[in-house]
Amino acid sequence: MTTTPKIAVILGATRDSRFGDTPAQWILDRARARGGWEVELLDLRDFDLPLFNEAASNAWMPSEDSSARKWQQALARFDGFIFVTPEYNRSIPGALKNALDQAYVEWNRKAFGIVSYGSVGGTRAAEHLRTIGIELQMAATRSAVHIGGGDFFAVHPLGGDPKPLSEIEGSIGGSADAMLDELAWWTRATMTARAA
Numbered sequence: 001m002t003t004t005p006k007i008a009v010i011l012g013a014t015r016d017s018r019f020g021d022t023p024a025q026w027i028l029d030r031a032r033a034r035g036g037w038e039v040e041l042l043d044l045r046d047f048d049l050p051l052f053n054e055a056a057s058n059a060w061m062p063s064e065d066s067s068a069r070k071w072q073q074a075l076a077r078f079d080g081f082i083f084v085t086p087e088y089n090r091s092i093p094g095a096l097k098n099a100l101d102q103a104y105v106e107w108n109r110k111a112f113g114i115v116s117y118g119s120v121g122g123t124r125a126a127e128h129l130r131t132i133g134i135e136l137q138m139a140a141t142r143s144a145v146h147i148g149g150g151d152f153f154a155v156h157p158l159g160g161d162p163k164p165l166s167e168i169e170g171s172i173g174g175s176a177d178a179m180l181d182e183l184a185w186w187t188r189a190t191m192t193a194r195a196a
Helices: 021-034 066-076 094-101 123-135 149-155 165-195
Strands: 006-011 038-043 080-086 111-117 145-147
Touching: 006 021, 021 038, 021 080, 021 111, 021 145, 021 165, 080 123, 080 165, 094 123, 111 123, 111 165, 145 149, 145 165, 149 165
Parallel strands: 006 038, 006 080, 080 111, 111 145
Antiparallel strands: none
């Protein structure tokens, strides 16, 4: 077992007009600056996942689709995850739900944190993601980053003249640090338990 945790920042939106690149890069840079772990971006656009159409979850039988297997192999390299997600109609995007469904054993007994965004901070998407994580036998951090309200409209193109995320650092920086602290602890705890 490696002693250096590997963390994937998963960019959970795929549409052409997505805003997710901005918070994904921000949390990726912030996580890397902490040191003590390796952090990499996984963009769902890079995996061309079909809609889930397997006979069963890979908990029960190997997946037949080669894109699903490629996704599972990518996930298996990581010890923890940070999901970056918008809120679509009070939940996560369909592309992210599909990506979650395309694997099972690769998520098990690993930790995750959340960066969510939308007019109400993506809070409902984050809560839905946490309940999905429970079913996937994952450990969620208590703290999360929620970019919402005036902060969201200040940095998102919908607000007119978007500012860089650094402009709202005072609002979201503390939450990011708390989430990353918790993720570091839970990732090491689950790594130790999986090794035993």
